[in-house]
Amino acid sequence: MNDALKRQYSLIVEFLGKALGPDFEVVLHDTEDHINSIVAIANGHISQRTVGAPLTDFGLEVISNESFSDKKYKINYNGVSKDHRILRSSTMFIRDDNKNIVGLLCINFDDRRYKNISEQILKLCHPDMLIESNNAYESVDSLVNNAGERFYDSAIEETDAVIQGYLNKHNTSIDRLVQDDRIDIVDILNQKGIFKLKGAVRTVAKQLGCSEPTIYRYLSKL
Structure with missing residues (x-):
């Protein structure tokens, strides 16, 4: 993203952050820098990120997946x-003159305070039935497992989360992984676009307890 666009959209981030209030995080991503992708952020306390944080898994998917080539934005995903x-998230795709996605303007809404208030009001009317019928999802875990986007401070955290999820799902540990398991994990990471991040091969190799050439060999198989 060129400097003019960064200045323009950084001002928009600052404005929206103040106009919408502390429950709305506003983020500007430069998709040309996957490692230090965030160039402006307002109300970063919501996702605990700061300027210089990496592109999210959803951001990597956007620039890797052709299905987003003709879309202007994605609204209201988890x-x-x-x-x-x-969080309730929405992302607008910023394009250059050649229609390439060069940036992402994201808004993440934390609605916890509003849910807590609504539950307290419903308890005054009926302590159980109304709250149960107005519950939008089965559990937080169900949403976490099927989230459209996750926010991390580094590629290490992101790969850690994928690996730990695989270990939990298969009730195993790193030292018990066989080659097919490692290939499966590399496949998941590859589909998420993790290997577009600089140094990702080295990071994944260290976390899986194998060499970088081994990771490249797995990728070539995929």
Whole structure:
């Protein structure tokens, strides 16, 4: 993203952050820098991120997946913060003169305070039935497991989360992984676009306890 666009959209981030209030996180991503992708952020306390944080898994998918080539934005999907808070997220795709996506303008809404208030009001009317009928999802865990976007401070955290999810799902540990398991994990990471991040091969190799050439060999098989 060129400097003019960064200045223009950074001002929009600052404006929206103040106009919408502390429950709305506003983020500007430069998709040409996957590692230090966030160039402006307002109300970063919501996802616990700062300027210089990496592109999210959804951001990597956007620039890798041709299905987004003709879309202007994606509205109201679930995002998950590092502490497993469910956010309502929306992203606008910023394009250059050649229609390439060069940036993402994202808004993440933390509605916890509003849900708490609504539950307290419903309890005054009926303590159980109304709250149960107005519950939008089965559990926080169900949303976390199926989230459209997750927010991390580094590629290491992101790969850690994928690997730990695989270990939990298969009730195993790193030292018990066989080659097919490692290939499956590399496949999941590859589909998420993790290997577009600089140094990702080295990071994944270290976390899986194998060499970088081994990771490249797995990728060539995929």
